Amino acid sequence: MGAGYAGLTTARRLADAGIDVVVLEAADRVGGRVFSQVRASGVRLDHGGQWIGPTQRRFQALAAEFDCPTFPTWETGRHVEIRADGTRADYTGGAPESGPGIAEYERITALLDTLARTVDLERPWETPRFAEFDALSAEEFLRTETDDKDALQRLALAVQGVWCAEPREISFFHVLFYLASGGGYEQLMETSGCAQDSRLGDGADAVARALARSLGARIRLGEPVLSIRQTQTEVHVHTGGGTVVHAARAVVTVPPAAVERIAFDPPLPPARLGWVRHAPMGRVAKVHAVYEEPFWRDAGRSGIATLYGERPVGVVFDNSPQDASRGVLVAFVYGDRVDRWAAAPDAERRRAVLTCLSEVVGERAGEPIDYVEQIWPRTGWTIGGYECFLTPGGWTSHGRDGWRSPSGRVHWAGTETASVWNGYIDGAISSGERAAREVAAALGPVVRQPG
Ligand SMILES: Cc1cc2nc3c(=O)[nH]c(=O)nc-3n(C[C@H](O)[C@H](O)[C@H](O)COP(=O)(O)OP(=O)(O)OC[C@H]3O[C@@H](n4cnc5c(N)ncnc54)[C@H](O)[C@@H]3O)c2cc1C
Structure with a gap:
């Protein structure tokens, strides 16, 4: 069933x-x-799972068998990181190379990869230090590793982005199992060559x-x-x-x-x-804003952003169709942020997301021709997402x-x-x-x- x-x-x-x-x-x-829908604007939006990566061989094989073409995720131009205090830092490539907490963040993500390599994927309970790591939440483990607040904020956003949960909620062993299952931290987090590499033209x-x-x-x-x-x-x-x-x-x-x-x-x-x-299921909402064109590209912006602090949105991507006949931004609202944001009235939710998008690509983002929210914890038989x-x-x-x-x-x-x-x-x-x-x-x- x-x-x-x-x-x-x-x-x-x-x-x-x-x-x-x-x-x-x-x-x-x-x-x-996985649920796609063609909107009145003519754009097909993926409200749920959407990306396909090169090492996802079974999905790749089925897409090829049924003649469902893929195209690369748009990532040309400058990405932006907007910090809790409102300061902005542009960057290009997979992840920022400098900034508060970056060195410590990179040290810890390398450690996560080292530990993930010890996981037995078929018989996880045979993994060394299995019970010790499973007894801890991700937050408990991370706090024993570092007291660098900026690094911890970056790691918290990563946990929200991958599991749609907060670090206090998730088993640290589960984090390691999941990293191992996907092929490592970079595979899960990044775009080109990784899990967010491509999309399906006809919807996922x-x-x-x-x-x-x-x-x-x-x-x-x-x-x-x-x-x-x-x-x-x-x-x-x-x-x-x-x-x-x-x-x-x-x-x-x-x-x-x-x-x-x-x-x-x-x-x-x-x-x-x-x-x-x-x-439990993760908690996530995926919000699309559609524009006449991807205007941020003319300004040299990719549309990719990470946002910290009290803002509802954690991550933004350019989700425009392959032919760029419209401009589409997708905003992800995760974990505790979605609990707070989803409780607000419709107009307030919309205003909060569009304010974030305007911070990312400028004021034009405040006036989309279409705006649609998919709040997964409220979605019928699925209860949440991306996964338990x-x-x-x-x-x-x-x-x-x-x-x-x-x-x-x-x-x-x-x-x-x-x-x-x-x-x-x-x-x-x-x-x-x-x-x-x-x-x-x-x-x-x-x-x-x-x-
Ligand atoms: C917002 C979001 C973004 C995501 N992004 C990605 C991504 O980019 N790439 C990626 O690979 N994955 C992504 N995922 C995860 C991916 O969508 C899931 O891993 C995958 O679709 C799960 O498939 P499934 O068949 O295991 O479960 P499901 O797709 O949940 O299928 C279970 C089915 O059971 C039905 N059902 C539930 N209860 C009953 C019942 N009592 N009786 C009958 N039917 C029932 C449900 O309606 C559903 O159709 C994302 C998920 C979400 C929500």
Whole structure:
């Protein structure tokens, strides 16, 4: 169940193996946390996952197979860092090379990479110092390493930007696991050659839509799964639409934080339940402002910015279409900032974001032709984004049995169960491949009916 990248991949693999499959999706569209929309201005906006990087091989392969072209993220020109006290510093390249706290920040990120290289991605609990690191929050670890306030601010923004959480909330071991899973700090943070390298011209859900077409009537939209009952021989899945599906196996691909919305009979094993209770969703809003043209490019600005202090926005990118027929800025609001900002009235939220964009590229940013917010913690069946993160102690108490081991006839997929590119679209795809292998192995050889 779930027609995000994990569910669609699982279904396709099983269908290809000759196994009957049905995908029950709560929403009225496929793609899950990847959702693109063409606006009245003619621009296609990606409200959720959007970037694809060169080492995300499974996503790359599917995009190529379904003929979904990609184009490089716009990063030409001067980027800007706006500090808590309002001072500005322009820079080019991946990250600022000088500024308050930079040397200490770089020392610590190198240390994070060194520690991440020790992580066992298939059996994380076998990692040296596993329990010691999992007992700490990222904040606790970072504060034992440094008291440099500027470096800590930079690291906090990095945690917000990657996990949409605050350093006090997330297990330090989870930080290391995730860095290892994506190939290191630079891979996660940077643009060219890294996770933010490129976008898909037809939207990041173009591949999901193509997968869905290939699965046809096997996909049933508007079918929220409310309960899953296991018998000795079957799984009975009940939806809010009144559908009951009897199957030999079920694969649940909803984010861990959404698992508790489903009633399980018998109840989930304690390890699985413990795991999902230690895995809250990150909190993020993605806000797009559309302009007649990307006017900041004429001024030599890239549109890329990092913002500190009380501002709601943490990071800005130029999200214009490849042909630059319109100018688009995307602003990310994360963690505690999204909690505060989302509670404000509509007009105030809009004013706060446009004020930040004006600080980045000038006053023209205050008058977009279109403005749209996607506040993920308020988004129907998904609850948040980008993904679930583990709170301190979660891996130690429940990882071995609760992370992705099947619960009887119920198998688990979704990006949170991936070893490689955990949290990303690529990880969702690999999780679906693994779950399909588990199910196919459990069912044994399939006898194909003639005709
Ligand atoms: C704002 C944002 C930005 C991101 N940026 C990037 C990026 O640039 N690059 C990248 O690789 N990744 C990015 N991600 C992460 C990426 O989108 C996810 O890792 C990926 O889409 C997860 O896929 P999934 O199939 O595991 O889960 P989902 O996409 O969440 O799919 C789960 C599906 O289950 C459905 N569902 C939930 N409950 C039920 C129920 N009870 N019954 C039936 N169906 C149910 C949901 O509606 C959903 O369709 C981003 C995510 C967000 C939110």
